[in-house]
Amino acid sequence: MTGYQTPTSIYGPVTDWATDFDHADPQYNRHAHAIWAELRDKCPVAHSDRYGGTWLPVTHEYVREIAYDTENFTSRAVVVSTVVPEDPAPIGGAPPITSDPPFHHEARRLVLPPFSPKKIAEWEPEIRKLCNELLDKMEAQAKGGLTVDAAIQYAQHIPVNVIARMLGFPLEDDDLFREFVHDILENINGDPEDRMRAFERIDAYLLAQIDDHVENPRDDLTGYLLEVDLFGEKLPKEMVGGFILLLLVAGIDTTWSAIGSSLWHLATHADDRHRLANDPSLMTTAIEEFLRVYAPVTMARLVAQDHDFHGCPMKKDEWVLLPFPAANLDPAEVPDADKVLIDRQENRHGAFGLGIHRCLGSNLARLELRVAVEEFVKRFPDFELAHGEEGVVWSVGQIRGPRALPVRVLTA
Amino acid sequence: MRIQVDSEKCQGHNRCYALAPELFDVDDYGNAMVIGDGSVPPELEERARLAAANCPEFAITISD
Numbered sequence: 001m002t003g004y005q006t007p008t009s010i011y012g013p014v015t016d017w018a019t020d021f022d023h024a025d026p027q028y029n030r031h032a033h034a035i036w037a038e039l040r041d042k043c044p045v046a047h048s049d050r051y052g053g054t055w056l057p058v059t060h061e062y063v064r065e066i067a068y069d070t071e072n073f074t075s076r077a078v079v080v081s082t083v084v085p086e087d088p089a090p091i092g093g094a095p096p097i098t099s100d101p102p103f104h105h106e107a108r109r110l111v112l113p114p115f116s117p118k119k120i121a122e123w124e125p126e127i128r129k130l131c132n133e134l135l136d137k138m139e140a141q142a143k144g145g146l147t148v149d150a151a152i153q154y155a156q157h158i159p160v161n162v163i164a165r166m167l168g169f170p171l172e173d174d175d176l177f178r179e180f181v182h183d184i185l186e187n188i189n190g191d192p193e194d195r196m197r198a199f200e201r202i203d204a205y206l207l208a209q210i211d212d213h214v215e216n217p218r219d220d221l222t223g224y225l226l227e228v229d230l231f232g233e234k235l236p237k238e239m240v241g242g243f244i245l246l247l248l249v250a251g252i253d254t255t256w257s258a259i260g261s262s263l264w265h266l267a268t269h270a271d272d273r274h275r276l277a278n279d280p281s282l283m284t285t286a287i288e289e290f291l292r293v294y295a296p297v298t299m300a301r302l303v304a305q306d307h308d309f310h311g312c313p314m315k316k317d318e319w320v321l322l323p324f325p326a327a328n329l330d331p332a333e334v335p336d337a338d339k340v341l342i343d344r345q346e347n348r349h350g351a352f353g354l355g356i357h358r359c360l361g362s363n364l365a366r367l368e369l370r371v372a373v374e375e376f377v378k379r380f381p382d383f384e385l386a387h388g389e390e391g392v393v394w395s396v397g398q399i400r401g402p403r404a405l406p407v408r409v410l411t412a
Numbered sequence: 413m414r415i416q417v418d419s420e421k422c423q424g425h426n427r428c429y430a431l432a433p434e435l436f437d438v439d440d441y442g443n444a445m446v447i448g449d450g451s452v453p454p455e456l457e458e459r460a461r462l463a464a465a466n467c468p469e470f471a472i473t474i475s476d
Contacts, residue, residue, distance in 0.1 A: 112441040117426050284430075288466075346465040354468055358423035363442065366426075 036326040053318035060333035073301035081188035094246040120363040131375040142409040147386040151405035155259035168220030257401020261294035277381040286342035292349035295325035382410040413452040421471035428463035
């Protein structure tokens with residue numbers, strides 16, 4: 001039913017998480033919290049020879065330090081894989097996420113306004129409507145006593161649908177967008193040639209959509225990118241494609257993962273589920289706590305030049321993973337870090353990154369997450385995993401969240 | 413109590429505006445600023461503390 005295929009790896013299974021880790025090993029995301037806790041006591045910077053050399057710091061202090069250090073670490077490539085993109089700094093292939101200062105600042109200013117809190121708030125009614133359409137179908141199924149899937153039938157559709165509308169892309173291409181995301185973010189340890197072909201396919205699709213917008217101008221995000229000025233000139237078409245690649249890919253499985261992980265938590269923690277159902281005013285702090293504990297995004301950097309990082313001999317062009325979720329769970333930074341407290345008032349988490357690359361879409365992601373969880377628990381106040389943990393399929397790679405989440409709806 | 417936003421540190425996480433819209437506003441780029449001269453009425457002091465404690469970039473400072 002899931003249709004989910006774990007990508008084929010050119011590497012074998014992981015033998016040791018401190019010296020041979022692979023974040024694309026299916027065991028990694030499933031057991032991430034335990035792996036990070038173990039590494040935090042042991043290392044706290046793990047290294048692996050895979051992908052041409054990869055470092056994994058797991059403390060808040062180190063993750064923060066690297067996120068702020070744009071001299072020693074470049075963002076020109078942010079997805080660890082068997083292929084290092086050729087796009088040079090400071091622009092990279094998908095600005096501004098792949099850009100370094102000073103270009104980064106200019107590129108980011110172009111796309112911040114459509115994602116500002118006030119602009120994004122306008123989308124709330126439409127997101128709520130979309131959630132309810134999905135829930136209507138699930139409710140009919142649940143009433144017949146059938147299991148429903150909170151990831152496949154619900155979470156995965158919400159961000160895809162919203163970003164397609166924002167970009168003015170055909171809504172019926174949603175399966176294709178999820179394939180793109182899978183190819184870019186999950187098929188990371190396969191044959192490099194397959195990866196290159198996947199990128200060519202995506203580029204061709206985006207170019208066709210851009211051409212369509214040139215011929216039929218309309219008021220959407222693609223049209224906006226075709227009109228804006230950068231350094232007094234219109235953006236070249238390839239750069240418009242790069243911006244769109246970021247907007248399309250970065251918002252989809254990240255938010256889908258955050259929604260899925262939050263619902264996974266509620267499905268597996270009856271006390272929090274009942275508390276939230278009885279007191280919806282807890283939703284705001286609960287959402288922030290889910291973001292802290294289940295932060296879906298681990299970013300990456302390339303080492304810009306050989307240097308020593310707290311005793312780690314980092315070599316130019318090695319990868320560095322930035323596991324923001326591991327930083328959020330560091331007991332040195334957060335009181336009761338390993339406890340999920342849905343009424344936690346002080347929550348300085350870095351789920352959306354730290355420093356200049358703070359997630360551009362964070363306001364949209366928060367809105368989608370809150371509305372999706374609100375509507376789900378309103379419709380199904382009580383639910384549990386239908387087949388235990390065995391039935392849950394976790395993603396592989398830098399974005400962590402459930403890809404299949406079969407739940408049984410409980411009736412009072 | 414007075415509050416201040418360090419615009420060099422603010423990255424637009426939007427936590428302060430969400431928690432205390434009476435005290436903070438955001439511009440078209442999502443960057444935060446204090447409303448008025450930054451003085452906090454007594455009934456909003458707790459909110460101001462919460463906003464500061466939830467800023468991932470430590471961009472908000474509170475002074476007496």
